[in-house]
Amino acid sequence: MAKTALITGVTGQDGSYLSEFLLAKGYEVHGIIRRSSVDYRERIAHLEGTPHFHLHYADMSDSMSLVKLVGKVMPDEIYNLAAQSHVQVSFDAPEFTADVDAVGVLRVLEAVRTNHLEKTCKIYQASTSELYGKVEEVPQSETTPFHPYSPYAVAKLYGYWIIKEYREAYDMFCCSGILFNHESERRGETFVTRKITLAAARIAQGKQKCLYLGNLDSLRDWGYAKDYVECMWLILQHKTPEDFVIATGVQHSVREFATLAFHHAGIELRWEGQGIEEKGIVENLTPTLSSREGVKVGDVVVAVSPDFYRPTDVVNLLGDPSKAKRELGWNPQTTSFEQLVELMVTHDMKKVAADDAAAEVRKVNLAEFLEKGIDK
Numbered sequence: 001m002a003k004t005a006l007i008t009g010v011t012g013q014d015g016s017y018l019s020e021f022l023l024a025k026g027y028e029v030h031g032i033i034r035r036s037s038v039d040y041r042e043r044i045a046h047l048e049g050t051p052h053f054h055l056h057y058a059d060m061s062d063s064m065s066l067v068k069l070v071g072k073v074m075p076d077e078i079y080n081l082a083a084q085s086h087v088q089v090s091f092d093a094p095e096f097t098a099d100v101d102a103v104g105v106l107r108v109l110e111a112v113r114t115n116h117l118e119k120t121c122k123i124y125q126a127s128t129s130e131l132y133g134k135v136e137e138v139p140q141s142e143t144t145p146f147h148p149y150s151p152y153a154v155a156k157l158y159g160y161w162i163i164k165e166y167r168e169a170y171d172m173f174c175c176s177g178i179l180f181n182h183e184s185e186r187r188g189e190t191f192v193t194r195k196i197t198l199a200a201a202r203i204a205q206g207k208q209k210c211l212y213l214g215n216l217d218s219l220r221d222w223g224y225a226k227d228y229v230e231c232m233w234l235i236l237q238h239k240t241p242e243d244f245v246i247a248t249g250v251q252h253s254v255r256e257f258a259t260l261a262f263h264h265a266g267i268e269l270r271w272e273g274q275g276i277e278e279k280g281i282v283e284n285l286t287p288t289l290s291s292r293e294g295v296k297v298g299d300v301v302v303a304v305s306p307d308f309y310r311p312t313d314v315v316n317l318l319g320d321p322s323k324a325k326r327e328l329g330w331n332p333q334t335t336s337f338e339q340l341v342e343l344m345v346t347h348d349m350k351k352v353a354a355d356d357a358a359a360e361v362r363k364v365n366l367a368e369f370l371e372k373g374i375d376k
């Protein structure tokens with residue numbers, strides 16, 4: 001019989017890839033959506049209306065909605081991906097972040113117990129490398145001590161421990177995947193990688209002058225989200241409920257990401273200055289770009305702004321994926337850093353060009369509208 005999965009955070013980057021992955025495996029997939037003034041859900045629009053994919057209104061801050069939904073769907077597996085997932089935003093909205101990212105996990109666990117599903121329903125919790133925060137060792141593994149360094153990380157630490165507690169107290173199959181940063185063409189546009197790939201595409205196409213970033217020295221272990229959702233599933237298929245670090249084991253700086261992204265957009269950068277004064281300057285352009293209006297050799301296309309510095313920042317993340325490799329048979333190198341950057345830039349070059357085409361159509365429509373005076 002087909003298994004039934006319930007995904008919280010189905011509209012997010014990971015939720016959309018996980019839905020595709022589970023549908024391909026023959027699952028009946030249910031996802032939680034919350035009321036928004038905008039009805040279009042970009043990442044899952046292509047799945048809506050297809051058989052075996054079902055959406056329900058609920059909210060991580062509303063226990064009753066979760067209890068009722070779990071009772072209705074009776075899932076074999078729950079993937080708890082819903083979160084206020086932006087670290088910088090967690091400094092601006094710490095209480096909301098705690099409610100959704102910490103207490104929300106407890107609400108899911110209690111919804112399962114209230115419906116007496118604790119012996120049949122497995123739960124995956126979206127934990128994070130941010131738990132290591134102000135790191136106490138490099139690389140970080142399942143045994144590295146935690147030192148959370150943002151309201152987001154502190155909330156996620158509660159989620160990690162409450163999952164462990166329910167596993168031991170009630171013998172539930174619930175586990176945390178401690179995932180390091182994973183990116184994609186569907187990554188939110190204010191996370192640093194996507195901010196860079198979109199800006200590189202816009203600058204290359206003469207639509208933006210300069211990209212402003214924060215800490216260029218920050219180091220991350222960046223993987224591809226599509227590869228990582230497979231691990232979420234593998235963790236729940238493992239014979240015993242355990243926590244796993246999911247990472248590539250390769251580290252790069254924000255500056256290196258930007259250099260490579262601009263390269264794929266046709267712009268070679270050189271870096272000058274230090275700290276807040278550092279600049280990314282155009283050293284060279286590919287021949288197709290040099291004929292374009294806008295960007296030219298010598299332009300400053302990357303600058304540092306204090307607006308993007310955090311009160312406390314996590315600056316040295318590097319994961320050790322040995323356990324996942326050994327026990328789940330997962331390959332952390334499926335998509336390399338170089339391939340990841342290239343695929344994101346290729347996607348965004350097309351997106352920026354298509355957005356322009358769409359804007360042109362809107363302009364024509366607007367011109368027609370004004371000419372015909374439709375509202376008069």
Ligand code: NAP
Nearest residue numbers: 009011012013014059060081082083085126128179181182
């Ligand atoms: P994302 O794109 O920001 O998606 C977050 C999802 O949570 C969205 O579907 C969002 O719904 C939903 N959500 C937020 N608040 C909610 C609420 N109150 N009730 C119901 N749903 C709510 O995040 P992601 O990158 O896919 O990450 C998935 C999970 O993994 C998150 O828990 C994140 O913290 C964690 N994580 C991510 C990474 C990474 O590098 N991507 C690494 C480690 C851990 P809306 O669309 O309505 O906003």
Ligand code: F7E
Nearest residue numbers: 085087128129130180181190191192193213214215218308
């Ligand atoms: O920042 C630095 C910033 O916002 C990465 C979430 O998915 O991964 C993500 O959290 C680094 C930080 O991701 C800018 O200071 C420099 O050191 O892309 P990010 P994050 O904070 O690592 C973890 C694993 C999660 O769990 C989270 O849910 O880049 N940085 N300049 C910048 N960051 C941003 N956003 N914008 C900048 O302009």
